[in-house]
Amino acid sequence: MKHLLLMRHAKSSWKDPALSDFDRPLNGRGRRTAPRMGALLSSTTHYPQVILCSTAQRAQQTASLIIASLSTKPVLLLEESLYAASAQGILQAVSQTDDRCMSLLVIAHNPGLEELASELDGDFCDALPTASVVDIECDISHWQEISPECGQVQTLYCPRQLFPDA
Numbered sequence: 223m224k225h226l227l228l229m230r231h232a233k234s235s236w237k238d239p240a241l242s243d244f245d246r247p248l249n250g251r252g253r254r255t256a257p258r259m260g261a262l263l264s265s266t267t268h269y270p271q272v273i274l275c276s277t278a279q280r281a282q283q284t285a286s287l288i289i290a291s292l293s294t295k296p297v298l299l300l301e302e303s304l305y306a307a308s309a310q311g312i313l314q315a316v317s318q319t320d321d322r323c324m325s326l327l328v329i330a331h332n333p334g335l336e337e338l339a340s341e342l343d344g345d346f347c348d349a350l351p352t353a354s355v356v357d358i359e360c361d362i363s364h365w366q367e368i369s370p371e372c373g374q375v376q377t378l379y380c381p382r383q384l385f386p387d388a
Contacts, residue, residue: 223318223324223360223361223362223365224323224324224326224357224359224360224362224363224365224368225268225324225325225326225356225357225358225359225360225376226290226316226326226342226357226360226368226373227263227268227270227325227326227327227328227355227356227357227358228245228312228328228330228335228339228350228356228358229259229284229327229328229329229330229335229353229354229356230329230330230331230332230335230350230351230352230353230354231248231252231276231278231280231281231283231284231330231331231352231353231354231355232248232251232252232253232255232256232280232283232284232352232353233248233249233251233252233255234246234247234248234249234258234289234302235247235248235249235283235350236249237241237249238381240330242277244277244278244331245276245278245279245325246278246279246280246292247279247280247283247288247335248280248283250281250283252283252284252298252352252353253283254286255352255353255381256283256284256291257287257288257290257291258290258381258384258385259288259293259355259379259381260287260288260289260290260291260292261291261352262296262355262379262384263288263292263327263355264291264293266353266377268325268357268359268376269292269294269325270292270296270325270326270327271296271297271322271323271324271325271326272296272298272299272319272320272323272325272326272327272351273285273289273296273297273298273299273326273327273328273329274287274298274299274301274304274315274316274319274326274327274328274329275298275299275300275301275304275317275328275329275330276301276302276304276305276307276329276330276331277300277301277302277304277305278305278331281304281305281329281330282300282305284329284349285298288327288329293355294310296327301315303315304328304329304330304335304367305330305331305333306331307330307331307334308337309334309335309338309340309341311334312328312330312334312335312338313338313341313368313369315328316328316332316343316365316368317365317366317368318322318365319365321363321364321365323365326365327355332350335348335350335356336348336349339356339358339375341370341371342358342360342368342370342372342375343358343371343373343374344370344371344373344374345376347377350377350378350379351381351382352381353381354378354379354380354381355378356375356377356378356379357375357377357378357379358373358374358375358376359373359374359376361373361374362372
């Protein structure tokens with residue numbers, strides 16, 4: 223069994239219209255929420271050993287805040303292909319993960335993340351708001367085996383429900 227944690231980056235800023243979508247940073251809410259989600263992840267049984275992260279500014283900032291709030295630091299791998307990736311693109315990146323990793327956190331973007339969660343667990347149809355994390359237990363021994371309907375959603379963590387003041 224492997225655990226795949228899919229996280230949509232924290233809330234980003236639209237304040238500077240001159241910035242490209244790729245270069246948008248986190249806004250205040252995103253900077254407050256990401257460490258809280260990191261603290262939540264450190265209290266779960268599926269603590270991420272590796273973080274696979276989009277190279278977009280807001281995703282990298284989310285990863286940094288998550289890592290800073292974890293007691294054991296996971297390996298951070300930046301993956302350019304995760305920016306605006308489809309479900310298949312994310313799946314391809316995940317399939318390259320070292321099999322010694324039992325719990326992988328992917329920090330990326332919608333709609334690819336929502337589509338992937340739905341493909342892995344055919345019954346999952348929830349939205350993934352910013353900074354939310356879906357924990358999917360995958361019935362695989364090797365990351366290369368990851369495929370549609372190999373997973374079952376264990377938990378969906380939504381910051382607005384967990385931290386109403388965020």
